Amino acid sequence: MNEPKEALSAQALALIAEEEALLGRVHSALQATAARQQALRGQPRSALLERLTELRDEATSAVESDLPALFQQIDNTRAVLERDASAKLPEPSTPYFAHLRLKRHEGTSQEYLLGRTTFTDAQAGVRIIDWRYAPIARVFYGYAEGDDYEEWFGDRLSEGVVEARRLLVIERGVLTRIRAGSLHLERTAQGDWREVSATSVLSGGAGTAVRAGSLGVGTGEEGRAARFDVTAQLDAEQFEALQTAANEPLLVLGSAGSGKTTVALHRLSKITFELRAASLPSKMKVIVPEEGLARLSKRLLAPLELRNVSVETLDTWAYATACTAFGMKTIPLSSDKPALAARLKRHPALKPVLERQLGKRKTKDPSFKILRKRLAEVLTDRTALAEVIAASQGDLPTPAIDDTVRHTMLQLATPLAKELEGYHPEALATIDGLSVEDSTPDALAGTVDAEDLPLLLYLKLKYSELGTDPLAHAVLDEAEDFSLFELSVVAQQLGKTRSCTLAGDEMQQTTTSFAGWPAALAELGVKDAATVRLSVSYRCPRPVIELARHVLGPLAPESPPKNARDGVPVGFHHFPEEAQAWLFVRDSLKDLLEREPKASVAVIASSPEAARAFHKVVDDMSGVRLVLEGDFSFEPGVDVTDVESIKGLEFDYVILPDATARSWPQTDEARRKLHVAITRASHQLWVISSGVRSRLLPAPQS
Numbered sequence: 001m002n003e004p005k006e007a008l009s010a011q012a013l014a015l016i017a018e019e020e021a022l023l024g025r026v027h028s029a030l031q032a033t034a035a036r037q038q039a040l041r042g043q044p045r046s047a048l049l050e051r052l053t054e055l056r057d058e059a060t061s062a063v064e065s066d067l068p069a070l071f072q073q074i075d076n077t078r079a080v081l082e083r084d085a086s087a088k089l090p091e092p093s094t095p096y097f098a099h100l101r102l103k104r105h106e107g108t109s110q111e112y113l114l115g116r117t118t119f120t121d122a123q124a125g126v127r128i129i130d131w132r133y134a135p136i137a138r139v140f141y142g143y144a145e146g147d148d149y150e151e152w153f154g155d156r157l158s159e160g161v162v163e164a165r166r167l168l169v170i171e172r173g174v175l176t177r178i179r180a181g182s183l184h185l186e187r188t189a190q191g192d193w194r195e196v197s198a199t200s201v202l203s204g205g206a207g208t209a210v211r212a213g214s215l216g217v218g219t220g221e222e223g224r225a226a227r228f229d230v231t232a233q234l235d236a237e238q239f240e241a242l243q244t245a246a247n248e249p250l251l252v253l254g255s256a257g258s259g260k261t262t263v264a265l266h267r268l269s270k271i272t273f274e275l276r277a278a279s280l281p282s283k284m285k286v287i288v289p290e291e292g293l294a295r296l297s298k299r300l301l302a303p304l305e306l307r308n309v310s311v312e313t314l315d316t317w318a319y320a321t322a323c324t325a326f327g328m329k330t331i332p333l334s335s336d337k338p339a340l341a342a343r344l345k346r347h348p349a350l351k352p353v354l355e356r357q358l359g360k361r362k363t364k365d366p367s368f369k370i371l372r373k374r375l376a377e378v379l380t381d382r383t384a385l386a387e388v389i390a391a392s393q394g395d396l397p398t399p400a401i402d403d404t405v406r407h408t409m410l411q412l413a414t415p416l417a418k419e420l421e422g423y424h425p426e427a428l429a430t431i432d433g434l435s436v437e438d439s440t441p442d443a444l445a446g447t448v449d450a451e452d453l454p455l456l457l458y459l460k461l462k463y464s465e466l467g468t469d470p471l472a473h474a475v476l477d478e479a480e481d482f483s484l485f486e487l488s489v490v491a492q493q494l495g496k497t498r499s500c501t502l503a504g505d506e507m508q509q510t511t512t513s514f515a516g517w518p519a520a521l522a523e524l525g526v527k528d529a530a531t532v533r534l535s536v537s538y539r540c541p542r543p544v545i546e547l548a549r550h551v552l553g554p555l556a557p558e559s560p561p562k563n564a565r566d567g568v569p570v571g572f573h574h575f576p577e578e579a580q581a582w583l584f585v586r587d588s589l590k591d592l593l594e595r596e597p598k599a600s601v602a603v604i605a606s607s608p609e610a611a612r613a614f615h616k617v618v619d620d621m622s623g624v625r626l627v628l629e630g631d632f633s634f635e636p637g638v639d640v641t642d643v644e645s646i647k648g649l650e651f652d653y654v655i656l657p658d659a660t661a662r663s664w665p666q667t668d669e670a671r672r673k674l675h676v677a678i679t680r681a682s683h684q685l686w687v688i689s690s691g692v693r694s695r696l697l698p699a700p701q702s
């Protein structure tokens with residue numbers, strides 16, 4: 001629980017009074033403007049000008065007592081003339097998220113509120129500026145309260161002191177939180193204000209030291225306070241990254257939870273605003289590797305007023321692009337494929353082999369059928385595949401050759417349905433009602449894998465164009481998981497536009513596709529992209545970051561992220577048997593859900609099979625969901641999921657239920673995946689093991 005302090009200081013009381021009065025002024029000004037817009041909507045500009053002249057004439061001959069009312073009418077009419085009567089006003093429920101007061105050296109003070117819609121009412125002393133383009137926003141993001149600032153706005157130098165810099169939460173029109181430097185105030189459910197201590201805010205609400213042995217730091221209690229808008233919290237490094245020109249490519253790097261997605265999506269918002277084309281969102285695309293992150297990105301885009309931007313997973317994007325490029329309504333996809341073949345098809349080592357094998361073949365605009373046949377020739381050529389394995393330098397094992405050849409041969413077979421054409425349906429009826437080829441190797445006949453689509457598109461590009469609509473900007477999040485083939489197709493969609501944002505972290509690659517940033521940028525045609533490296537870790541507390549670095553071992557970057565906040569120690573729990581371990585987790589989850597019904601918890605297993613097995617232990621508990629296809633609801637409760645589904649996501653609590661040597665062996669791939677799972681925790685992490693503990697974890701302390 002956040003313990004209220006006894007009584008508020010005079011400084012805190014003055015601050016609350018000032019901010020509440022300011023919000024009151026903003027609401028009145030917005031209400032008055034909305035009423036004026038309503039009253040004058042539909043009136044032609046000429047009528048307004050005429051009315052203004054009349055009022056001025058009246059004022060010259062009016063008696064003194066009538067003057068205030070006349071001046072008021074003049075002001076109103078002028079305000080409407082200056083402001084388009086249909087111009088969008090800030091949303092009164094959340095009109096702004098920050099307050100800045102600057103005292104210039106020459107002595108004048110000026111107040112600015114930061115929001116998403118510009119609004120000025122000079123008479124009421126209200127000025128809301130748009131964080132995306134107002135030059136003064138640079139002062140807000142670049143300086144702290146009390147700092148001297150010095151900024152050039154055009155050719156004018158502005159100097160002074162940042163007198164006030166406050167983050168605010170306004171919920172349904174009510175001010176509920178204020179943060180001014182180290183002073184943090186919160187409105188209680190009863191409507192009073194209390195001061196919250198900095199440590200309790202950082203640790204998620206509990207404010208008391210929590211033993212590693214108990215799960216729960218109070219983060220998901222009833223009545224958890226709304227968060228400050230992340231737009232208000234962007235740090236100077238992140239804000240600077242957003243200043244990259246709209247038509248330039250940008251690579252955003254940084255450790256897990258450093259704000260790469262945040263920067264990429266805010267850049268999208270800024271570019272949309274700068275280009276100011278109403279139809280633009282349809283030409284913007286966010287592409288991410290997995291469904292879970294696609295869903296999260298959509299949620300994050302909503303408050304940035306980018307609901308219409310298309311967010312696609314690599315698979316859905318490749319499928320839609322292939323359908324358009326090959327003029328097909330549907331493409332039959334296999335429902336089952338060997339993991340090793342899928343890895344081979346994404347590996348950069350395949351590219352030179354594919355190019356060499358197919359480079360000699362000249363055909364003008366080959367069809368899907370022809371390209372598929374040519375690709376299959378390579379994928380069934382054992383000598384060519386052996387070259388790919390050798391060039392992968394240990395990333396791909398030799399059995400990948402057999403798996404790929406066998407699988408491709410099955411896909412090349414004529415579908416049984418086609419062979420059986422002409423037979424009477426009754427002769428083909430099966431006992432279980434399924435089609436004759438279902439669940440047999442024949443089910444693969446005539447299909448392609450999702451991984452084949454980028455390869456086929458890449459091959460098509462060798463001979464012709466894609467024929468898809470050009471993109472104005474593309475965000476590629478978790479870009480370390482994009483294959484060179486996918487990047488080359490995105491490059492074609494961007495065309496001459498080089499406007500794109502790649503966000504990534506080489507430590508988080510969970511597939512075999514990463515070829516290194518220089519190769520990725522070259523494939524995308526943006527070798528010279530500006531690169532920013534975000535250095536502050538926001539999501540994870542220090543104990544979690546330390547464990548994540550330990551797990552990476554020799555792969556860990558030299559310097560740890562900066563400014564990690566303190567947090568609860570990681571809980572390590574070892575049991576002789578899995579059954580005991582899981583019963584212990586079940587009881588802990590039950591207890592946690594009772595105490596903190598608003599908490600978000602992820603149980604992240606090493607594989608979908610392990611997630612399914614664990615789920616059986618808790619499937620009778622309400623608020624527990626098995627999520628294996630990325631269909632996260634982001635509701636409070638427990639998501640039982642696997643490591644392949646959670647890239648880019650975050651949860652209050654994370655439990656790793658199978659931290660065994662078998663699930664997490666000493667390989668680079670396991671190190672990176674375990675690191676991804678660990679860094680999803682924003683408050684507390686539990687690592688559960690049974691039998692032989694994973695050697696990637698620190699030795700238990702005796």
Ligand SMILES: Nc1ncnc2c1ncn2[C@@H]1O[C@H](COP(=O)(O)OP(=O)(O)OP(=O)(O)O)[C@@H](O)[C@H]1O
Nearest residue numbers: 230233234235256257258259260261262538539648
């Ligand atoms: N400047 C900031 N101040 C406070 N919180 C921030 C800031 N920047 C980002 N965050 C928060 O940190 C968390 C992680 O941000 P984000 O998901 O953008 O990181 P990421 O680098 O993309 O993570 P990952 O590598 O796991 O994909 C989010 O909750 C986000 O709102």
